[in-house]
Amino acid sequence: MTKAVGLLVALFALWLALSGYFKPFLLSLGVLSCLFTVYLASRMKLLDDEAVPLQLRLSLPLYWSWLGGEIFKSAVAVSKVILSRDMQLNQQLIAVPSPLKTDMGHVIFANSITLTPGTVTVEAVPGKFLVHALTEEASAAEGFQEIARRVAAVETR
Amino acid sequence: MVMFLAITAALFVAVLLVLVRLFVGPTLYDRVLAVNTFGTLTVLILSSLGFVTERPDFLDIAMLYALINFVSTIAILKFFRYRTFGRTTASQEEA
């Protein structure tokens, strides 16, 4: 039930952001279509932690801004590799253990690794990721542990 | 205004470089990667052209393009992996 209300609020906020009209007729059409979508989603049994991630902590935007800083730093590192005269490529496929508890935590961790330029998650098996790293610095285990620690702080309330 | 024209020009140069990779190849995955990047750059060009022509409606088109670009990338990769659009990956694993 909480999830249905959460999805309804999110859908209606999206409607308002995209339409920008506040006439009663259009607003009621928006409410009706959002209600219909929530009904369809509940019929398809989609109202779970995956579709409506209300279990995540509200500090998620803080995590995103920290991740933004990390992304910027590693983007500078990758740019240096691209622009250097002799590209110092040390391509590696490394195993990264994922200590997180929930599926959503694994997804956020793997996507964070992929978002950071210089590392890409290639394959995922339970509890482990195969990560492709462009350089030696990008493959440092401490960097991955730092990300995992911060994801663990936001994955459950 | 000058700023938006400058960023649009820079994005066009980037698109030309991406098109070089799209034509040179050599593997399918290089091309899919180039198409995906091309789509991201198109979204940015559409948004900045909306500012240049002062028609913010372009942003809706840019958003739609971002959605279609993501779906098409996944669809191309799925097709070349399973050679079909129809069956789900789960039923493929069981077969």
Added chain:
Amino acid sequence: MMDQALLDLALDIASAITFTVGGAFVLIGAFGLVRLPDVWSRIHAAGVIDTVGAELILLGMMFQTGLTQTTLKLALIGLFLFVTGPTATHAVANASFVAGLRPVRLRRNETADVLGEQPRKEMQP
């Protein structure tokens, strides 16, 4: 009204900085897409465009619009690229991995640690 003019000037400068940095990252990424030797390293060049370049340019546009619906739409585009970008990148990397492509000059390979010793199941239609 002096304050308003100052604010506009500050926002223009902020936009100019983010556009310059974002545009530079986009151009470097596109250059890397042409220059790097194989698909695995090119994925990282595309990652530079998809994350830093795109988000910074969208941020610079947001400085120019103030608090309007347009800003909200730009933020939505940014959020969407932020969420789907890594998924598409992972899909390309995973597809080329399954197809059997391996990076050139591979220094360290711990594939066996993750996938085990057994050969991967063939993906035939």
